[in-house]
Amino acid sequence: DVKVTQSSRYLVKRTGEKVFLECVQDMDHENMFWYRQDPGLGLRLIYFSYDVKMKEKGDIPEGYSVSREKKERFSLILESASTNQTSMYLCASSLRRGSTDTQYFGPGTRLTVL
């Protein structure tokens, strides 16, 4: 079974803090994704990566950056957290670059910015 893990289930941070969200997958998947999920909205893509050190902006990249130094690990960084970044953050991975293979999701990190 594919396993996608996220470093924290719950986080509380203060406005202006730098926040790191970590995601690790154990199935040698090429693609990794970061989404945020807000009530009444579908999952919105923040960034994705199809290879080590490669990244592509999604639909809502503003205020976020990412890092993929190893194939299995994809980090989401909030350089200066703001209250409007309070949300559920979901990481996902899929097998092949350039395909619409099934995405496997982590359990999510619920981030609250005070």
Next chain:
Amino acid sequence: KNQVEQSPQSLIILEGKNCTLQCNYTVSPFSNLRWYKQDTGRGPVSLTIMTFSENTKSNGRYTATLDADTKQSSLHITASQLSDSASYICVVSAFTGGFKTIFGAGTRLFVKA
């Protein structure tokens, strides 16, 4: 504009009853459609996937249908169980130079004893 709309937003049914969730999309050019189940506090898990040529796909008590002409899909749940309480998300993928995946907002299903 590529969109995926789901209805109803939420639904309450009694255990043992059947229900049908709807998904309408305007995504083009269509590649495939998936239904995901998301339990509270967990990430979504894929239930079914359908391509253009498929109009029905089953996974246990879950049956998805696709009408590519009208751009509609439905997810039918038979003999509901308490564990079916979850959000069900319709996800449509398109190829627009690169692959793009669009998520619906989901239907929140509550199954009551």
